[in-house]
Amino acid sequence: MTYKFQFRPYRRRFVRSLTTNHGKWGIREGIILRLTDESGKVGWGEIAPISWFGSETVEQGLDFCRQLPGEITDEIIFSIPDELPACQFGFESACEMGSGEWGVGSGGDEGDNFITPNFSLLTPNSLFYSALLSAGEAALNQWQTLWEQGYHTFKWKIGVYAITDELEIFESLIQTLPAFTKLRLDANCGLSHEEANLWLRTCDNFKANPELPLEIEFIEQPLPVEQFQEMLELSRCYKTAIALDESVATLGQLAACYQQGWRGIFVIKPGIVGSPSRLRKFCHQHKIDTVFSSVFETAIGRLAALQLAAELSRNNRAIGFGIDHFFEQEDTWLQSLWNDL
Ligand SMILES: O=C(O)CCC(=O)c1ccccc1C(=O)O
Ligand SMILES: [Mg+2]
Known part of the structure; x- marks a missing residue:
């Protein structure tokens, strides 16, 4: 053709x-x-x-x-x-x-x-969306509107401000979020080894408390890409799940992490991962646990990304495309x- x-x-x-x-x-x-x-x-x-x-x-x-x-x-x-x-x-x-x-x-x-046609009307349904919350205190005043719009999963950026401040905001956040909300924490490689342990310990403690009916779904990319073995180790030491993101930005990196034994969550950003046909093949072959995620593309890239998410999402994980509030119409x-x- x-x-x-x-x-x-x-x-x-x-x-x-x-x-x-x-x-x-x-x-x-x-x-x-x-x-x-x-x-x-x-x-x-x-x-x-x-x-x-x-x-x-x-x-x-x-x-x-x-x-x-x-x-x-x-x-x-x-x-x-x-x-x-x-x-x-x-x-x-x-x-x-x-x-x-x-x-x-x-x-x-x-x-x-x-x-x-009108791309925005064509997003495949039967997918749950996760809404992105800004770093720091801003998140505390941001989630309500998104909740009213129907989002029940949120992702909050951490590793931006001092950890003591972020842990304090985290406490307020989990006290105020409604029951049955799921919360993801995305560190974007920004934690030291000690800080990663502290966050994971905090989340594990939280998990052990049955009075709080809200779930910390995972911590995303706690450490820099070079520290793959350390993240593998962390994933074995804590109950709170870890999702790789920057480490698996492209299909080559994704395959390498799988090969080195990663069986946790893989965040897939279709917009930068590479060939859709090869991604399909890899996901079908290895049945990995995936979370699909936006690269802040327009409705055109989003349609293609959501098509892949609809085909390849497993375990009912919300997709990270609740980002419209970062843009104008x-x-x-x-x-x-x-x-x-
Ligand atoms: O995944 C999501 O929920 C929203 C998208 C998101 O967080 C993101 C968007 C653009 C660039 C990097 C990231 C990231 O996951 O770190
Ligand atoms: Mg991320």
Whole structure:
């Protein structure tokens, strides 16, 4: 199959910047792809890298797009190098959408200048969402609105402020969150060995207290990527589960961690993990415990990511796509990105 290939870079400002142990993130940059096959069917894709997380940079994604010809083939798409995982995801998922594999592809008759159909209406259902809470005290005033919107799982960023302060906020948070809430703690590599032990001990103590009917689901990426063996050790010492995230940013890293014995939770960010077809194969083969997670992509990348989450999620784990409160409404700007094409 050959496709007409077009692309558009975009920039999108956060309403509230995302603060993690890696620092502040205030503008999302990415690239929207459009592939039109010989019969006129259109498939949309998105390259939304996070270089500080282990993917290529946006600039590398743009360089890759710029050196491609205006007509590309499946051979080109399926031989994108592993150094460009966000590109692998963007191009392959555009092919899948165009071929109607998800039952939602846009036909060829809608005209050239519209992103159809309305992606936001097409998120696969039967998935539970986890809502992202900002680091620090902000979380204490943030969860209520999200709870009212129907979120019952939250993820709070830790490893940003002094641990004594964060433990104090954590106490308030678990005292005020409603019963049956699930809480995830994401350290983004930001804990020392002692701090990781302290957090895990705190969570284990909490688990042992039957009066608090709220669940700490897991601690995400407590230590830096290089400290894999230490995290493996921690996962054996505590009842509270550990999820790897930065350690398994790409499919190659994910396979390596599995090979080295990780049987805990794997956070998968489809937007940067690499080839969707190879991800499917790996998950089917090894039946790993996965949590799917957003890279702050637009509705285009999200549709492809949610498609994978719907196919591959296990153990009923909420997906980390409750992040809309970090952005303004997006439909109009996404449409207008193509109007002058
Ligand atoms: O996974 C989620 O619940 C929300 C997404 C999220 O936290 C995230 C979003 C962009 C970059 C990094 C991360 C992260 O998990 O560390
Ligand atoms: Mg994380």
